[in-house]
Amino acid sequence: QGQPVETGGGLVQPGGSLRLSCTASGSPLSIYAMTWFRQAPGSQREGIACISPFDGSTHYEASVKGRFTIFRDNANNTVYLQMNNLKPEDTAIYYCARLETCNYYRTASSPFVGGWGQGTQVTVSS
Numbered sequence: 001q002g003q004p005v006e007t008g009g010g011l012v013q014p015g016g017s018l019r020l021s022c023t024a025s026g027s028p029l030s031i032y033a034m035t036w037f038r039q040a041p042g043s044q045r046e047g048i049a050c051i052s053p054f055d056g057s058t059h060y061e062a063s064v065k066g067r068f069t070i071f072r073d074n075a076n077n078t079v080y081l082q083m084n085n086l087k088p089e090d091t092a093i094y095y096c097a098r099l100e101t102c103n104y105y106r107t108a109s110s111p112f113v114g115g116w117g118q119g120t121q122v123t124v125s126s
Helices: none
Strands: 005-007 010-012 018-023 033-039 046-051 058-060 068-073 078-083 092-099 120-124
Touching: 005 092, 018 033, 018 092, 018 120, 033 068, 033 078, 046 068, 058 068, 078 092
Parallel strands: 010 120
Antiparallel strands: 005 018, 018 078, 033 046, 033 092, 046 058, 068 078, 092 120
16 A cells, blocks of 8 residues: 655644645555644654444544544545634644544554555644
């Protein structure tokens, strides 16, 4: 399975929006629990959003719930993270990864398959 490729990051003012994209070669991403992680300077990488392969149910870390939306486009084999009302504390490198299930997305330390991509930098600053 190919490494994920994340795009869409950038510099945005507080309150702004960004949409991140994730794609990868190999098996369709829809068969995995696709998860967005982020790693802020000096912090551990943490899972913040996951979409289940079975029913498309979504799961969010508390600080992003209501502001971020994870969704997928199966036809284009892409998973997105729509981020609204961004805050300075959202500044981080964002990664996507394949997991088996969303049950452990918050604490997963490594992808199920495919490894980590390069990530995409999101900076929220005025």
